[in-house]
Amino acid sequence: xxxxxxxxxxxxxxxxxxxxxxxxxxxxxxxxxxxxxxxxxxxxxxxxxxxxxxxxxxxxxxxxxxxxxxxxxxxxxxxxxxxxxxxxxxxxxxxxxxxxxxxxxxxxxxxxxxxxxxxxxxxxxxxxxxxxxxxxxxxxxxxxxxxxxxxxxxxxxxxxxxxxxxxxxxxxxxxxxxxxxxxxxxxxxxxxxxxxxxxxxxxxxxxxxxxxxxxxxxxxxxxxxxxxxxxxxxxxxxxxxxxxxxxxxxxxxxxxxxxxxxxxxxxxxxxxxxxxxxxxxxxxxxxxxxxxxx
Amino acid sequence: xxxxxxxxxxxxxxxxxxxxxxxxxxxxxxxxxxxxxxxxxxxxxxxxxxxxxxxxxxxxxxxxxxxxxxxxxxxxxxxxxxxxxxxxxxxxxxxxxxxxxxxxxxxxxxxxxxxxxxxxxxxxxxxxxxxxxxxxxxxxxxxxxxxxxxxxxxxxxxxxxxxxxxxxxxxxxxxxxxxxxxxxxxxxxxxxxxxxxxxxxxxxxxxxxxxxxxxxxxxxxxxxxxxxxxxxxxxxxxxxxxxxxxxxxxxxxxxxxxxxxxxxxxxxxxxxxxxxxxxxxxxxxxxxxxxxxxxxxxxxxxxxxxxxxxxxxxxxxxxxxxxxxxxxxxxxxxxxxxxxxxxxxxxxxxxxxxxxxxxxxxxxxxxxxxxxxxxxxxxxxxxxxxxxxxxxxxxxxxxxxxxxxxxxxxxxxxxxxxxxxxxxxxxxxxxxxxxxxxxxxxxxxxxxxxxxxxxxxxxxxxxxxxxxxxxxxxxxxxxxxxxxxxxxxxxxxxxxxxxxxxxxxxxxxxxxxxxxxxxxxxxxxxxxxxxxxxxxxxxxxxxxxxxxxxxxxxxxxxxxxxxxxxxxxxxxxxxxxxxxxxxxxxxxxxxxxxxxxxxxxxxxxxxxxxxxxxxxxxxxxxxxxxxxxxxxxxxxxxxxxxxxxxxxxxxxxxxxxxxxxxxxxxxxxxxxxxxxxxxxxxxxxxxxxx
Numbered sequence: 013x014x015x016x017x018x019x020x021x022x023x024x025x026x027x028x029x030x031x032x033x034x035x036x037x038x039x040x041x042x043x044x045x046x047x048x049x050x051x052x053x054x055x056x057x058x059x060x061x062x063x064x065x066x067x068x069x070x071x072x073x074x075x076x077x078x079x080x081x082x083x084x085x086x087x088x089x090x091x092x093x094x095x096x097x098x099x100x101x102x103x104x105x106x107x108x109x110x111x112x113x114x115x116x117x118x119x120x121x122x123x124x125x126x127x128x129x130x131x132x133x134x135x136x137x138x139x140x141x142x143x144x145x146x147x148x149x150x151x152x153x154x155x156x157x158x159x160x161x162x163x164x165x166x167x168x169x170x171x172x173x174x175x176x177x178x179x180x181x182x183x184x185x186x187x188x189x190x191x192x193x194x195x196x197x198x199x200x201x202x203x204x205x206x207x208x209x210x211x212x213x214x215x216x217x218x219x220x221x222x223x224x225x226x227x228x229x230x231x232x233x234x235x236x237x238x239x240x241x242x243x244x245x246x247x248x249x250x251x252x253x254x255x256x257x258x259x260x261x262x263x264x265x266x267x268x269x270x271x272x273x274x275x276x277x278x279x280x281x282x283x284x285x286x287x288x289x290x291x292x293x294x295x296x297x298x299x300x301x302x303x304x305x306x
Numbered sequence: 307x308x309x310x311x312x313x314x315x316x317x318x319x320x321x322x323x324x325x326x327x328x329x330x331x332x333x334x335x336x337x338x339x340x341x342x343x344x345x346x347x348x349x350x351x352x353x354x355x356x357x358x359x360x361x362x363x364x365x366x367x368x369x370x371x372x373x374x375x376x377x378x379x380x381x382x383x384x385x386x387x388x389x390x391x392x393x394x395x396x397x398x399x400x401x402x403x404x405x406x407x408x409x410x411x412x413x414x415x416x417x418x419x420x421x422x423x424x425x426x427x428x429x430x431x432x433x434x435x436x437x438x439x440x441x442x443x444x445x446x447x448x449x450x451x452x453x454x455x456x457x458x459x460x461x462x463x464x465x466x467x468x469x470x471x472x473x474x475x476x477x478x479x480x481x482x483x484x485x486x487x488x489x490x491x492x493x494x495x496x497x498x499x500x501x502x503x504x505x506x507x508x509x510x511x512x513x514x515x516x517x518x519x520x521x522x523x524x525x526x527x528x529x530x531x532x533x534x535x536x537x538x539x540x541x542x543x544x545x546x547x548x549x550x551x552x553x554x555x556x557x558x559x560x561x562x563x564x565x566x567x568x569x570x571x572x573x574x575x576x577x578x579x580x581x582x583x584x585x586x587x588x589x590x591x592x593x594x595x596x597x598x599x600x601x602x603x604x605x606x607x608x609x610x611x612x613x614x615x616x617x618x619x620x621x622x623x624x625x626x627x628x629x630x631x632x633x634x635x636x637x638x639x640x641x642x643x644x645x646x647x648x649x650x651x652x653x654x655x656x657x658x659x660x661x662x663x664x665x666x667x668x669x670x671x672x673x674x675x676x677x678x679x680x681x682x683x684x685x686x687x688x689x690x691x692x693x694x695x696x697x698x699x700x701x702x703x704x705x706x707x708x709x710x711x712x713x714x715x716x717x718x719x720x721x722x723x724x725x726x727x728x729x730x731x732x733x734x735x736x737x738x739x740x741x742x743x744x745x746x747x748x749x750x751x752x753x754x755x756x757x758x759x760x761x762x763x764x765x766x767x768x769x770x771x772x773x774x775x776x777x778x779x780x781x782x783x784x785x786x787x788x789x790x791x792x793x794x795x796x797x798x799x800x801x802x803x804x805x806x807x808x809x810x811x812x813x814x815x816x817x818x819x820x821x822x823x824x825x826x827x828x829x830x831x832x833x834x835x836x837x838x839x840x841x842x843x844x845x846x847x848x849x850x851x852x853x854x855x856x857x858x859x860x861x862x863x864x865x866x867x868x869x870x871x872x873x874x875x876x877x878x879x880x881x882x883x884x885x886x887x888x889x890x891x892x893x894x895x896x897x898x899x900x901x902x903x904x905x906x907x908x909x910x911x912x913x914x915x916x917x918x919x920x921x922x923x924x925x926x927x928x929x930x931x932x933x934x935x936x937x938x939x940x941x942x943x944x945x946x947x948x949x950x951x952x953x954x955x956x957x958x959x960x961x962x963x964x965x966x967x968x969x970x971x972x973x974x975x976x977x978x979x980x981x982x983x984x985x986x987x988x989x990x991x992x993x994x995x996x
Contacts, residue, residue: 084624084627085624099448099449100447100458102458102460105317119489119605120489120605120607120608121607121608121609121613121614122605122607122613122614122617123603123604123605123607123614123617123618124489124605125318125551125552125604126317126318127318127321127551128318128320128321128322130443140445141443141444141445141456141457143318147617148603148613148614148616148617148618148620148621149582149583149584149601149617149618149621149622150617150620150621157445157447157457157458159445159446165446167446167449167450168448168449168450169445169446169447169448169449183617183620186620188620188623188624271650
């Protein structure tokens with residue numbers, strides 16, 4: 013019997029498991045973003061020599077994936093569970109499999125496999141090698157060894173484990189329509205998110221003010237560049253602006269106002285911001301802190 | 307017998323890289339061993355999801371001793387030269403001998419190198435080879451270690467004659483242990499010899515040999531299908547891939563829900579294959595796809611596979627729901643209504659598929675008229691040829707392009723020939739693929755390939771080495787195959803001249819000429835490759851093609867074949883030898899005289915009967931060869947050439963070309979020039995090798 017009977021059980025199970033493995037349990041970042049990787053706890057912390065182990069849920073927004081609440085498993089807003097381990101432990105695959113057991117998928121009853129799937133984020137200038145993990149033919153996790161972020165080599169290399177929570181929950185709960193998931197014993201996922209999917213699909217595809225979005229993109233780009241100029245570079249606030257630009261771009265794409273050729277140019281602009289932020293982060297103290305009162 | 311056993315155990319190696327890595331490992335080891343003078347009796351490499359293994363039998367325990375004498379600098383050479391020699395030989399000056407030679411005293415070094423233990427040499431070689439292994443993609447994983455491997459390397463098993471060969475690579479030290487199946491075994495396995503190793507792995511649920519795993523899967527799916535009265539639809543590519551995804555393959559059979567069986571079988575099969583790697587089954591009596599599929603797990607499950615099958619069926623259900631959704635949605639719009647959407651799909655820089663379709667249509671109708679197909683059908687099929695690219699299904703399964711277009715066209719009540727042409731215009735997609743069935747299909751296929759080749763050549767895109775991102779070689783080979791297999795009789799230059807119809811940018815006359823001549827050369831290169839497989843010599847193709855008047859590929863090939871057959875006969879060989887002799891003499895004498903001889907023979911100045919005979923034979927042959935060529939009777943042309951052999955041979959036997967009488971010499975050179983000119987009508991014999 014699966015332990016993670018509900019959607020929130022699944023989250024709590026993963027939180028507890030990764031907390032036991034020594035991970036910081038962080039909270040979602042408070043900016044809209046396309047994936048948990050954009051959280052500075054992954055993008056920036058994957059760079060530089062300092063060890064880092066963290067896990068968190070990240071709401072992820074993919075405006076073009078909106079389906080007005082009609083598609084059984086495609087959502088424009090969904091949750092990723094993100095684990096970042098730096099340096100990647102020798103037994104990281106085993107640690108991961110431990111989490112799979114923990115949520116109630118017994119590898120002795122299922123067919124669990126690591127199938128080649130390298131990851132690349134052109135907007136972040138990031139790339140890594142890894143797999144998608146299959147359970148009985150179903151992709152339940154993305155597993156990546158980061159090689160580069162913002163165009164900089166990662167040394168040490170981090171392992172990134174990303175669970176698509178809705179998909180995994182659908183598998184564990186044996187549910188075919190995402191909105192039917194039990195969020196907890198009392199509420200269905202649809203009670204929490206169906207209206208939101210319908211409305212945001214309309215916003216993403218029909219209503220979002222493109223002039224405003226173009227302006228937001230430009231403003232964010234300008235502010236980001238400004239924060240990275242001069243003697244006092246502010247890596248973290250600048251990176252916030254980079255994330256904002258990226259999300260504005262995603263919305264513009266959903267609105268269908270960016271042509272194919274422009275698309276590459278916009279991706280290049282976001283990547284340039286991301287690279288500059290990463291550079292500023294590498295030039296900074298990178299989160300170093302000495303207790304003030306011992 | 308001494309044996310090396312090497313296993314490199316890592317996290318999951320991409321299936322597509324396994325076989326290549328095993329081959330590379332074997333090749334690099336063979337090179338390294340022979341470089342160090344270590345010969346062996348047998349070698350075999352294995353690959354699988356988590357390991358590369360190499361077994362080498364019959365290695366010597368030691369290298370052979372080496373004894374050689376090396377000659378050094380003169381005794382009175384500069385000190386730097388002598389020091390250099392000492393450094394090279396690793397000897398001291400006292401150890402050198404002095405030897406007198408006619409040029410003076412020189413230092414000699416006697417080098418005696420005792421053969422080293424093979425184990426010590428192996429400890430050097432193996433990490434070197436591992437460092438050189440060319441993974442298509444590799445990674446760093448250990449802090450501070452820049453050495454790369456395909457995925458993190460966990461252990462190295464390396465034993466020689468049962469003993470560990472000590473070395474380390476990427477911070478991993480060699481040993482004599484490994485691991486079995488990820489879930490079906492526990493703990494470490496020790497092994498010192500291949501036989502024990504293979505057996506121990508099998509006990510730990512790992513089948514080492516890919517071939518064996520493939521056989522288990524193939525037989526497994528076959529017999530499972532048989533139980534249900536079905537048969538496997540063979541799929542070599544999928545079998546190879548799946549064999550690389552399981553160390554202990556176990557076959558299960560799952561079911562497809564009836565509601566999906568109305569979707570075209572190609573969609574079902576592609577969906578199952580690409581996303582889920584399932585084998586499709588069919589009814590042996592009707593040939594129709596069955597509602598069962600074969601799946602390969604890497605697991606003997608405790609419940610007999612119930613969960614695994616149920617899970618896979620669920621995943622497939624979701625996949626097929628998507629496919630069915632697209633199939634239903636896509637058919638709500640006609641292909642015609644999609645043509646304008648092609649403006650939004652970029653083909654190359656600012657060129658969209660809308661431009662491409664336009665360009666194909668113009669060309670296809672001209673080609674169709676030329677080859678006797680219906681130009682209006684060719685035009686219609688061209689217009690619709692790419693419209694399926696805007697469908698949800700092709701978006702999801704790009705490999706179904708064309709095929710879906712055909713289904714949609716039939717659904718729209720387009721003519722069958724048009725629908726078939728839409729499917730076929732991508733053909734041939736590889737050496738094993740056929741060419742379009744109908745002439746309408748062939749017109750569209752030729753037009754599509756031509757527009758691709760012309761545009762991209764015009765923009766300066768050329769394939770380089772192994773890089774051919776626009777598949778230009780395949781397009782050119784497709785053109786060659788369609789023309790030859792369909793025996794279409796038009797000139798290649800006429801065909802290429804259609805290229806600029808519907809081209810986007812206004813090209814200058816110079817651009818156009820350059821593009822066409824580059825393309826002509828490119829296609830002839832592909833022609834050589836295509837004909838090489840049939841044993842036709844590339845130099846003969848050059849010899850005929852470089853005449854400059856032969857660009858009808860069908861005729862060119864017939865001509866080359868006739869020539870090749872002729873050159874195999876005695877007459878042919880001798881005539882070629884005679885030609886070469888004549889050409890060489892002419893080359894030397896023409897250079898000496900600073901003029902070109904052009905067969906202006908003075909009939910009154912042919913003193914010997916051999917002179918007269920050759921002259922008469924040539925006079926007859928020139929006309930006869932010409933009329934045979936005009937009739938496209940190439941065998942006849944060859945027979946006419948064969949008739950020249952006797953007179954040519956006698957001529958060279960009986961007379962001296964460079965006669966003392968300058969007038970006679972000149973006349974004989976003209977005679978040889980006549981021979982050169984006569985043969986030149988058939989082929990440029992100077993391009994023929996041998």
